[in-house]
Amino acid sequence: MRNTPGNGRLLSYYDWGATPYYALQADARFSYCMYVPQSYDEDASREYPLVVLVHGTERWPHMYRDAFADFCETHQCIVVAPLFPVGVGEAGDLNGYKYLDFAGVRYDRVLLQIVDEIAAKWRSARNFMLFGFSGGGHFSHRFAYLHPQRLTGVSIGAPGLVTLLDFEAPAWRGVADLRERLGNAVDLEALRRVPVQMVVGAQDTQTWEIAIAPGSPFHIPGVNDESTDRIGRLRALQASWERHDIAVRFDIVPGVAHRTAPVLPTVQAFFADVMRAARERSP
Template identity: 25%
Template structure:
């Protein structure tokens, strides 16, 4: 389907023109705003792309924001969180590049991911900062830390980064960023990557790791002589279940407000003096 022929009012499933086995969802609001960056929603390991996209439909209609949601299937995009896949045609970064190219062109996107999707989102922004207007990361299991002492995906040295990609950390550091995590997201469930080094350097649960990563970005920004561009939101009454995060914690509303700030004010984030004390209002 061409851009002009996409129907408004409901999410539509598409196949990527350059790889028909790669699919994505697209939602076009009734009155789309051509000046508004599209929002890309990236699912976690449950692969419920439609559920995450639908959480933002009311906001998309109010603001004229187009929505996109990649479908990184288990067989062909195993390891998409770390920018790797078993798909010989496309790695996940190239797949999202192609989705954006065939829908919104070169307009930078707002990028949101939940859990494994948040891992993908911040790593995509590290290698494609020019394609991102702002990034919101919800409940990531772990993060690529701003250090060259560790190899990707743990740090910024190339390591296992696909050879066609390169990290642009200075540009990433300037992007507006929001890190969200539930105040009850402290369980060490089977999906949480755990090892002695990771637990020591990032923390032993998602809340601790989010706090540590935001603090590390704050230090990196200060060292670079830059104002903060990262916000931490601790969402009350929320664990790691995404439906609970949306229904009880209203996490999607915090994300929407952050992206409204990005669109309306350019650089909305304030310095985080003590990340552990920042909570949702």
């Protein structure tokens, strides 16, 4: 039974199920919504697995959250979906969060603040599974470069531009200067321990939104250019990770173009496997 305000419990009626949006206390420019299983037990000693869902450019985090409601109930985990609003660091900015650092905002650190905030209240795990699609796919693979030790799994969905695991090229074509730019070099040993999924629709072949001309800092010939679609870009990312002995589960979803909802069952199957393997490793 849900608790009501004033009964001495930490959580209120609205802190179960599909929650409201909460302002991040460390920086109220950002917010997040959650799904908490109806059977969540405040008195139990268990720690709930956490799934983080990062929105695309459209910024519909509640859609991602709602699509995972049954998954949370079945697998007894908690979902959090952050909102990175348009124009936080610079008026009209749509894309800064995808590159983790823009106009004085470190979006990777904002996410870690969200995770730590909810862990203190809901007893969710501080290490987590991460999924992002499109703009969120940008975020998820770059976050994995900086913070693999915080990930129990990562699913990278159809990013429009990829940053290869290339130690000769600077960010964001590669990762050669991440320590100088962002304070973290890629920890390959930690990244190799993270279960990785890359997922894209079989018909996600349009390039009008993601065409990059030569001269752009994001242009990689044959990868991030005018003619390469999201499937080709994700395959290039896969190859760059596998060259460094990082295992990648690559899923192409039949009949799907650039849409989030139809790929989510494939993502959920991956996360279910991650949690099952974690349980089997537990003593």
